[in-house]
Amino acid sequence: MSSTSSCLVTKLSHYVSLSQADCARLATLEKAERTFDAGHEVYQGGDENKDLYVVKHGWAFSYTDLPDGRRQIVKIHHPGDIIGFPDVALKHVTTTLRTVEDVCLCPFPKSSLDEILRESPKLSALLLSIALRDQVVLIDLLRAMGRMSAQERVSYMLLDLISRLRITNPGMTDTIRLPMTQSQIADYLGLTNVYISKTFIRMEEDGYIHRDQNRLQILREDAMIELTDFHDRYADMDTSWFPHD
Template sequence: MSSKSSCLVTKLSHYVSLSDADRDRLATLEKAERNFGAGYEVYQGGDENKDLYVVKHGWAFSYTDLPDGRRQIVKIHHPGDIIGFPDVALKHATTTLRTVEEVCLCPFPKSSLDEILRRSPRLSALLLSIALRDQVVLIDVLRAMGRMSAQERVSYMLLDLIARLRITNRDMTDTIRLPMTQSQIADYLGLTNVHISKTFIRMEEDGYIHRDQNRLRILREDAMIELTDFHDRYADMDTSWFPQD
């Protein structure tokens, strides 16, 4: 079982030590894999809710549209993420999944969760914690959308991206690859592409960031952390209450 190459195991092991049995359970989730080109819609909101996906590589995002076309991107997915988890609670998908670039996904059926819940209390606790932690992150995004200016929102997004990428990539520096277009960033932050453009330019002038192609360097991370009152929700979780199995 090549669990070494599993982003999911890597990501989850960051929080808690897993038994061999649990590692195997997770590895089976990544048995199948499918590749998609850039800008491909894997499933659509309203579709019957069949599979979950583990991201093996590439970026994707989930979004919803209003009837008149306004779009809100609600989550950006990176390697190791589980896609579609929130929809498990419902019968139909609530969001549409779209790839940003070339992506490899591992689909697995909802019913795999059944197995985990029955056999591994410890893994169940971890999955529950991930779901709850994601709620906290959504709440942070909500705060950004409700009460922050454009520059603060962009700063928040960049800090959040870096924090997430650092989990699986410990030697991440202050430079990230940002394959999303400014329109997509706008749809994520509740702004317009025009205003994103102006905000990036302003932030570059002010020395917060430096851009080069689709790579972006954070120059004043501390200032941005203070500006947005940023808290890293990914580095630590409270696993002290977990069942020992």
């Protein structure tokens, strides 16, 4: 999470080496900057689809509500993520974006993508790959929601979070900062805050995790990987078919 270079470039060049020109193209996406307080709603579902955002620092999440108030959080956003990408295909945004803590976002217009598609086949391939990889990640989450118990879902979430954070923080070990409340975790995993509490306590008693303030240490990562049949979708992508410059 260096403050000097772009998180987006860091994240993307994990997968392919980018030309100067392509780095410059990405850098223009992060020219503008806006900060938001914790718990702020940046845009709401149904709004006209104007900008995308690159996360500079802080966590946020996207969610949808059912008419009666049931809430589903569909994506947790970290530094380097592009927010709002799926909605590019549609005229209106489908989710509401809410910050978890103080956050800095870089808005850029949808039309910037047009330029990338016309001028850089390699970046186009990379963006397409990211979109497709995110589909695989959603499918993994779907599997967890459809077929896993509460403890398995929590384990899956923790493994997914730590895998994502390791891409941009290679120094990370087994401890993550978890700024979300248990109600938010419940809305992400399709459970209730009460049951999240009970599940965390159970997992701590069983020696899977250790909690301290809002830091969480994963004690038995291998056991949790086995429990959830977890696959890291972030470390590797197949870039062999990409067009060359």
